[in-house]
Amino acid sequence: MGSKEDKASAAGGGFFSTIAAGVKSWSTAVHKSVNGIMGYEGLEVINPEGGTEDAEAEASRGRWKQEDRDSYWKMMHKYIGADVTSLVTLPVIIFEPMSMLQRMSEILEYxxxxxxxxxxxxxYMRLAYTATWFVSNYYQLQRTWKPFNPILGETFEIVNHCGISFIAEQVSHHPPMSVGHGENEHFIYDITSKLKTKFLGNSVDVYPVGRSRLVLKKSGHVLDLVPPLTKVNNLIFGRTWVDSPGEMVLSNLTTGEKVVLYFHPCGWFGCVAPSYTSTLLNFHHVL
Incomplete structure (x- = not known):
């Protein structure tokens, strides 16, 4: 027979082992693959409200009819791991009634x-105001529909709206690329919208290759933005939701100061609104 200490250790080990096994089973259920449930390989359904429901129940939700999901998956599964920016024709059900050129102008609302x-x-307050303006663009993540790709040479223009003029043009069709220019008496804003994608089955990672540049007229300071990637979840199975984890870096090219904002990824309990942590750097010294 073992000592009292050995028995206590065994009892404690059994208790913590039970907890660990329970947590493992719960996490497996949360990120349970559709594979084995519905006969689809390589798919993962993630509940946007935090994974309290089984993947099978979540997979049956969303904007798709069952027959549409099946036929679209048969067409798309061969593109897993590929950049699908210009490879496939997307169904109209995933689009919103506006073009990418219009979407590019929405940031000027603030x-x-x-x-x-x-x-x-x-x-430093100047950087704070500017960083807040760029972050404001992420309210669009609550809209999970995709804007239409403009045709080559298509333009969209705003003339003197609250003192702002903006014009955008589609300059490349394959791959799609748009450019835009906006200004008022205080600033000049230029953007190149170009994307690379990676299709992952039931989600797609969107990598922004283009850049945004801002000039503040009073100081003459030039600022450059490098945004984080965007991840669109539950494209085919489940309710579509969007996350944008990673770093957004806003650099003052005139002075060398920069703001680094880290967008926290959505966790086990869903993602109601984006949250981030910011750091201000001055010539590589953290302030």
């Missing part, structure tokens, strides 16, 4: 932040 940045004498 341009009063740039007006404040241009009028601000504090260089």
């Amino acid at each position: 341009s009063e932040l740039l007006n404040k940045a241009d009028e601000c004498d504090d260089p």
Whole structure:
């Protein structure tokens, strides 16, 4: 017979082993693959509300009819791991009634932040206003529909809306690429919208290759933005939701200062709204 200490250790080990096994089983259920449930290989369904429901129940939800899901999956499964930016014709059910050129202009809705940045004498508050303006664009993530790709040479223009003029044009069709220019008395905003994608079965990673550049007219400072990737989950099975984890880096090319914002990935309990942590750097020294 063992000592009391050995028995206590065994009892404790059994207790913690039971907890570990329970957590493992729960996490497996949360990210349970559709494979084996519905006969599809390489698919994963993630509940946007945090995984409290089984993957099979979540997979039956969403905007697709069952027959549409089946036929689209038969067409798309061969593209797993590929850049599908220009490879496939997408069904109209996933689109919203606007073009990418219009979507590019939506960030100007909060341009009063740039007006404040241009009028601000504090260089760090200027960066804070500008970073907040770029972050405001992520409210679009609640809309999970894709804008239509414009045809080559298509343009979209806003003339003197609250003092702002904006024009965008589709300059390449394969691969799709758009450029835009907007300005008012306080700032000049230029954007090149170009994407690379990686199709993962029931999700797609979208990597922004284009860049955004901003000039504040009063100070003459030039700022450059490198955004994080975007991940679209539950494309075919389940309710579509969008996450944008990783770093967004806003650099003042005139002074060398930069803001690094880390967008926290959605966790086990879903993602109601994006959250992030910011760091301000001055010539590589953290402030």
